[in-house]
Amino acid sequence: MADVRGKNNYKIVLLGEGRVGKTSLVLRYVNNTFSDKQQTTIQASFLSKRINIGENTCNLAIWDTAGQERFHALGPIYYRDADGALLVYDTTDTESFAKVKNWVKELRKMVGQEIVLCIAGNKIDLDKERQVEKSEAEEYAASVGAYHFQTSAKLGKGIEETFLALAKKMIEQRQENDSRQSARRSGGNAPILVVADDTSNGGSGAASGSKACNC
Amino acid sequence: MLPGQGWHADLQTVFQSLWPWGGLNGQHPNEQLEEEEEEDLGVWEDDLLPCVSPEVLVLEKRDRPLLLLYADENEQDNKVLREIARCYHDRIDVFTLPSDRKEVLQHVEPFLVGQPSAQARAMFITQHGGLWHAFSYDGSLIFEPLALFVAANLHSQTCPAAYLRPGGFVRHLVEGSQGEILGEGPSQEGPCLLLVTTSLEPPDWFSNVSRIFHPRCKFGLVCEAVLRRCMHVSDKAIDPRSPSNPSNQSYILLFLLPSLEWQKKVGIPGAISSALSSDPKAVQFRGSSDVQAVCGFLSTMMMECRKRRKEKMKARSCADDDSWVGMVYKYGSDYLRKQLREACVSKPEVLNGDNKDAMLISDSGNTRLYIDLSHSAMEHVLREHLACGSRPSEGLALQDIWRKGLPEEIRGRLWAQAVGNAAMLNQEHYHEHIVVARDLVGKGAFMDRASRGKEEGELEDHLRQITLDLERTFPGMYFFSKNGPFHQDLREVLFAFSATRPDLGYVQGMSHVAALLLLYMPACSAYIALVNELDKFHFKDFFLIDVKRIDRYCAAFHVVLLEHSSKLACKLRQIGVDARYRDEAAD
Numbered sequence: 001m002a003d004v005r006g007k008n009n010y011k012i013v014l015l016g017e018g019r020v021g022k023t024s025l026v027l028r029y030v031n032n033t034f035s036d037k038q039q040t041t042i043q044a045s046f047l048s049k050r051i052n053i054g055e056n057t058c059n060l061a062i063w064d065t066a067g068q069e070r071f072h073a074l075g076p077i078y079y080r081d082a083d084g085a086l087l088v089y090d091t092t093d094t095e096s097f098a099k100v101k102n103w104v105k106e107l108r109k110m111v112g113q114e115i116v117l118c119i120a121g122n123k124i125d126l127d128k129e130r131q132v133e134k135s136e137a138e139e140y141a142a143s144v145g146a147y148h149f150q151t152s153a154k155l156g157k158g159i160e161e162t163f164l165a166l167a168k169k170m171i172e173q174r175q176e177n178d179s180r181q182s183a184r185r186s187g188g189n190a191p192i193l194v195v196a197d198d199t200s201n202g203g204s205g206a207a208s209g210s211k212a213c214n215c
Numbered sequence: 216m217l218p219g220q221g222w223h224a225d226l227q228t229v230f231q232s233l234w235p236w237g238g239l240n241g242q243h244p245n246e247q248l249e250e251e252e253e254e255d256l257g258v259w260e261d262d263l264l265p266c267v268s269p270e271v272l273v274l275e276k277r278d279r280p281l282l283l284l285y286a287d288e289n290e291q292d293n294k295v296l297r298e299i300a301r302c303y304h305d306r307i308d309v310f311t312l313p314s315d316r317k318e319v320l321q322h323v324e325p326f327l328v329g330q331p332s333a334q335a336r337a338m339f340i341t342q343h344g345g346l347w348h349a350f351s352y353d354g355s356l357i358f359e360p361l362a363l364f365v366a367a368n369l370h371s372q373t374c375p376a377a378y379l380r381p382g383g384f385v386r387h388l389v390e391g392s393q394g395e396i397l398g399e400g401p402s403q404e405g406p407c408l409l410l411v412t413t414s415l416e417p418p419d420w421f422s423n424v425s426r427i428f429h430p431r432c433k434f435g436l437v438c439e440a441v442l443r444r445c446m447h448v449s450d451k452a453i454d455p456r457s458p459s460n461p462s463n464q465s466y467i468l469l470f471l472l473p474s475l476e477w478q479k480k481v482g483i484p485g486a487i488s489s490a491l492s493s494d495p496k497a498v499q500f501r502g503s504s505d506v507q508a509v510c511g512f513l514s515t516m517m518m519e520c521r522k523r524r525k526e527k528m529k530a531r532s533c534a535d536d537d538s539w540v541g542m543v544y545k546y547g548s549d550y551l552r553k554q555l556r557e558a559c560v561s562k563p564e565v566l567n568g569d570n571k572d573a574m575l576i577s578d579s580g581n582t583r584l585y586i587d588l589s590h591s592a593m594e595h596v597l598r599e600h601l602a603c604g605s606r607p608s609e610g611l612a613l614q615d616i617w618r619k620g621l622p623e624e625i626r627g628r629l630w631a632q633a634v635g636n637a638a639m640l641n642q643e644h645y646h647e648h649i650v651v652a653r654d655l656v657g658k659g660a661f662m663d664r665a666s667r668g669k670e671e672g673e674l675e676d677h678l679r680q681i682t683l684d685l686e687r688t689f690p691g692m693y694f695f696s697k698n699g700p701f702h703q704d705l706r707e708v709l710f711a712f713s714a715t716r717p718d719l720g721y722v723q724g725m726s727h728v729a730a731l732l733l734l735y736m737p738a739c740s741a742y743i744a745l746v747n748e749l750d751k752f753h754f755k756d757f758f759l760i761d762v763k764r765i766d767r768y769c770a771a772f773h774v775v776l777l778e779h780s781s782k783l784a785c786k787l788r789q790i791g792v793d794a795r796y797r798d799e800a801a802d
Binding site: 018019038040042043067068 | 680683684720726
């Protein structure tokens with residue numbers, strides 16, 4: 001699957017319950033627009049953005065999916081070869097957070113550790129109606145090796161940071177994968193490197209999780 | 216193949232299959248011809264055309280139409296001959312006929328339409344739908360009719376249901392013709408509209424009208440010079456053109472009512488038949504509204520026939536309420552009902568009235584003809600077409616009308632009729648469901664999932680999702696937002712749908728379909744249309760989100776894309792975009 005995507009192309013899939021603001025997040029990030037009258041997303045839509053990270057330029061291909069439970073079956077089509085997943089919940093709706101947990105389980109089971117996970121609690125502008133506590137969400141994110149951010153598509157808060165962190169991590173992950181693969185191919189030194197890789201890979205999830213809690 | 220007696224019936228079936236807009240053979244014969252245009256540019260430049268040889272007449276090996284002309288010392292004839300060859304050299308092969316026609320006839324006889332003639336002065340041999348037809352012409356060579364005939368064959372490639380006669384000919388645009396409308400008086404089957412023309416091609420609007428009214432009316436082009444020589448059309452009929460209206464923008468149409476036998480069958484009233492059938496009436500149309508005007512005129516005529524027939528049938532039994540007449544009476548507005556009652560060919564009182572939609576189309580003799588330019592006329596046309604069991608996609612011009620959008624006034628009703636009601640739903644079903652919906656909305660508990668008991672069913676789930684989506688359906692239009700006029704209707708229609716089809720339930724995306732329907736029809740009709748429409752074609756499979764079945768559509772799409780635009784398909788594959796859902800195949 002890696003040969004299909006270009007060297008600097010990264011695929012991100014947005015998952016989460018209906019009406020948590022997935023489309024609004026993407027539109028704020030890509031076009032810097034916001035409308036409180038957003039159409040429902042049917043099946044999925046696609047947007048792309050080019051960003052610079054250090055010396056690297058990378059293209060983010062962002063797949064925005066429909067949130068209704070009925071479309072769950074189509075999920076694999078979108079996350080199958082994704083580099084990263086942004087799981088969105090609504091901070092005013094505990095049910096949507098439970099749904100994020102389901103997605104994490106499914107992604108870890110179906111795709112494994114290779115996919116970079118990021119959880120975003122949207123609609124923090126509605127702080128009065130908040131039902132999902134920040135600490136609770138952060139704790140959970142850390143436990144599954146995911147970033148956690150609080151966002152507001154309406155106010156444009158936290159979104160740049162979310163995608164930037166996700167992109168950085170995806171680049172890192174891919175470089176790791178590449179070096180591991182080339183190491184395997186190069187033969188002689190391989191055993192040592194593989195061991196080293198395994199440990200770093202195992203630890204990276206937890207490390208990034210705790211790092212992410214600072215927002 | 217079709218010589219001698221009894222060829223009418225055979226031809227009719229052949230012609231029906233040849234009809235280019237509905238036939239099995241999708242390829243337009245004209246395309247074939249145009250590709251081969253490049254050859255034989257020099258033929259006509261020679262003063263002497265080559266004489267036809269037996270090899271040329273082996274029709275199985277030919278791919279272009281043949282025109283055979285008899286040349287002799289007559290200077291006039293030779294001029295005509297060269298003129299015709301010059302006109303069509305790029306489309307057809309032109310040869311001269313030998314003085315002894317026997318050998319030629321031997322070859323073409325199996326394909327000859329009509330009787331073989333040893334005196335034939337011209338022969339046109341052309342292919343339609345894989346079958347060759349030979350038309351012989353045994354009058355003196357006159358450029359106009361012959362050229363018109365050949366041109367009509369080449370340009371419109373409809374059907375060869377006409378043949379050349381010494382006195383003249385009629386070129387039919389649609390199938391089922393019996394060859395000689397003018398020679399023998401009005402044709403046997405159904406009414407016929409002829410366009411009097413001096414040009415070689417029918418104007419677009421005329422072709423459109425003929426497509427819309429196919430097959431209930433026949434259409435033809437007739438050359439004015441030929442027409443004047445014909446016995447059955449009086450000079451009076453074509454008078455409106457020359458003296459009173461020399462404008463080039465007007466057309467003369469001859470409306471021929473069919474034989475008495477047909478009228479009896481259809482039940483056309485005596486008053487109309489006596490007004491029209493004794494002599495073909497000339498009808499004059501002008502300006503840009505031609506399609507509409509002619510359609511209006513024809514629909515009025517057809518409607519009258521139909522109405523009478525319906526009334527006759529109603530007297531016998533009250534069944535057949537599904538017909539459009541029944542629909543109009545049952546569901547239509549007062550205006551429509553009035554239209555239906557009053558649709559009549561001669562309505563002198565309209566002239567003084569306020570009806571701006573009516574237009575005087577003929578004032579010849581004692582009869583004044585009006586046509587209805589209003590939307591209701593168009594509606595009648597389309598309804599008629601649907602009532603015949605046709606699908607909206609049938610007929611090119613009709614397809615155009617549907618695709619460009621029907622006028623708003625009639626859109627909802629026509630949509631409803633086009634969708635049909637195979638599910639046999641009625642108002643009661645709808646009310647049954649919306650009572651439940653209103654009850655649930657009244658309680659308001661469905662929105663709060665936390666306090667909801669587990670035993671509560673899917674319906675609440677659907678209602679919750681529907682409510683979330685209401686404002687997110689065409690949000691720019693405000694029709695469906697909280698205080699919008701259709702907010703409540705949309706919720707109820709969608710809820711009623713999910714209750715009617717628990718297997719589908721509510722799926723995001725349906726709200727847009729329902730919203731479109733609601734814009735043009737009342738809630739109950741929208742519900743009926745939605746249930747029926749979503750059960751059709753791919754809707755069901757896509758809304759069920761059955762990945763395997765969707766995959767089949769995608770695979771089909773992929774094949775079609777590959778066929779129509781292989782470049783695009785290759786490029787998409789190159790960059791890793793594939794419509795198909797490759798489950799395991801990717802790994």
